[in-house]
Every structure is written in structure tokens, then in C-alpha cells.
Amino acid sequence: MNEQQQPRPLVHREIRDGVAVLRMDDPERRNVLSPRMVGDLVDAIDACERDVAVSAIVLTGTGPAFCAGAELDNLLAAAQGEEHRLREVYAGFLRVASCRLPTIAAVNGPAVGAGLNLALACDIRLASEEALFDCRFAQLGLHPGHTWMLTRAVGHKLDPRRAI
Template identity: 60%
Template sequence: MSLLRVRHEGAVAVLTLDDPKRRNILSPELCRELSAAVAAANADDAVKAIVITGAAPAFCAGADLDDLQAAANGATDALHAVYQSFMDVADSGLPTIAAVNGAAIGAGLNLALACDMRIAGADALFDTRFLKIGLHPGGGHGWMLLRAVGWAEAARLLLLACPVRAEEAREIGLVQRVVPADGLIEAAVALAGRSEALPRDLLIRTKASLRLAARADHRTAFDHEAGEQLRSLHEPPFIELVQRLQATIAAR
């Protein structure tokens, strides 16, 4: 039985973690399905954005303690499948939005952080929880959290094990919007759906440029963008726009 539901709303692929009895914990089976679904969305020319959410009552309760114990005994395959799913989401060429319903705990928070944007339902809860259970954070947690909220808030959430609810998460920049819980998916799909009017290849290249800008110096980013902009001047979306504008002006 599949642990991931995939549906399409226009140009948006909605991926729903679907193991609600276990609060969508990140089993290796679920994570492999998630990695495959992200790859499939990126390979589908009809898809321009991805929304990731969880089947109620939670977004994701983190990793399976049995898998962590197995890793302690040398069997790390399950844990690496979980790690790989984070990287596959983070490496998506398409924009990704986490629609966080209920709790995002530990590795579940990692999954939300791996997305480009986060929208929270009013019932959302974010809890790093690693230190509470005597576990060092993994899966790039510190790197992602630091870039989402800055040093002081990352230290508060992680080093002092402070959970935050939806509104506080918005205030510190962990999420971009808070919406009523019963309208969460609709809000996330509506935001992701803005991509439908955009040229897919240009969208992917622009996200790649943002990634470069995040790690490069100003001059490197400047030169890269200059080349990409010159390239776009010769491509159909821009050429056709100019032609339509010229025709409109001539008609006047």
C-alpha cells in the first residue's frame, strides 16, 4: 500500500504523506516514494510547482525511532533514505511549498525546511525536539533552520528546544503565511498555481539563479544573471510578448 498520495491541480503536484495512524513518520518506504514523486514532478512538463503536506492529524512526526536504533547498531540504510528525501526536495528544480498542518517534529521539520516556502495552518506546531530526546540534529537541520530564521532564533528553537506555534513561526520567518486550518491546502495550491502562467524553463533557471546567489558573491551572481537575461531575450516568451505589445501600440 502506498504511503504517499499524489494528485494534480492544474500545474501543481500535491504530494500528501499518507500514514496518519503513525502521524506520517518518515519511514524509508515513505521517503523513497516521496523522492520518486518529486523526481516524477520535475520530469513532467505539465507540472510547474510542488506542494507537500501530511494527512491529518499531523504534517510529520519525524523519524521512526526503530530506524534510529537500527542506525545505532550499524544498519543505516533506512536513515539514509530519509536524508536523501530531504535533499531530493531541496534539490527540486521546481518551486516547492510545504503546507504544514498540525505538528512538524524533528525530521518532519526538516522536510518542511527543505521546501522553498512554508504555509502553516493555524493549528501548526514546529518543534526541533532533537536535543529533548538526546539526539544531535541531522539531515542538514541546522543549516536549513539558520537560513530560515537567523542565528538567534535558530539557537532558541534548537539549542533551547523551544517549540513555536503557527503565528510565532510567521513572526520569526519560519513560515511565510498562516491560514485557517481548513483552508490550508487551497491556499498552498493557489500560491503554487501562480506558476501556471510562467514559462517552465525560465522558472527552473531562475530558481537555479537564486540558489547560486545564496552561495556566491555579488559579482558572480551579477554575471550569471546577465548571461541568463540575455539568453531570455532570444526566447519565445519574451519575443512573443514584445510582438503583442508592438501590435497593440500599432493598433492605437
């Protein structure tokens, strides 16, 4: 690639009636959370927060998947002790979780591993009939990173004696 050419963005931002639709656009890789995807996602959310015309964000994916999770190389490196590689992935969904605007995940296909975290980081999740939520952390020998996000999304155990 010549120095003048910029790689195509992996997250597209479109404003519709005050709502920013952020579309992850790497369908060949099932919208995997690569360092570039995470960077583009963080930049898009930052831009939405700066734009006074934006009052909410919808996050979705292009193609057959919402998000297939983190790149396997990053996860395997993290399992071998390179924790910074995992922090790079976490930066994406933690940025969604800290967004000042309401966020909605429009889950249009599988949300796997870190993709599940990405959906859980949103304030609201809407799932299509093709949506699938799948945690793969234990199979890779990693701590299930979704536990905090899942508790945040669905709440703590309800004591049935206090439900009435």
C-alpha cells in the same frame, strides 16, 4: 501479502492547474518518514520533475500531523552507530531541498524532528493554526539535523549595523 499485490502508496500526487500536491498518507503513524514513505516521496518528486505540466509542488500530510519525523527505531540505531539508517531518512528531505521546482510545505499539523527538516527543506512554509514545529534531536542524543535547513530557511544572523 500475495506477490501480485503492491502496498498502497504512502505519497499521493494530484496535479491541479500545474501544481502537484503531494500528500503524505500514513495518518495512523502520523506520516512518519519510514523507508517506504521516503521512497514514495522521492519517487513522487522525481515524477513531478519529469512532468512538463508541473510548475510547482505543495507538500502536505493527511490526518492530524504534517510529519511526526523519522521512525524511532531508525533514530535509535543511528545513535548506536548505524549512520546509514539516518542517511535513509535524510534522503527524503534532501531530495525536497534539491528539487528543481519551487516547493511549498503546507504544514497542517505537527512537524516534529525530521518532519521539521522536511518542512524546512521546502522553499516556502505555510502553517495552519494546528501546525507545531518541534525539534527532538537532542532528546534522542543526535546532532540537531535541522541547523543547516533552518539557516537556509531564515538566513544568517543580521548585523544590526548593516540593517540600515
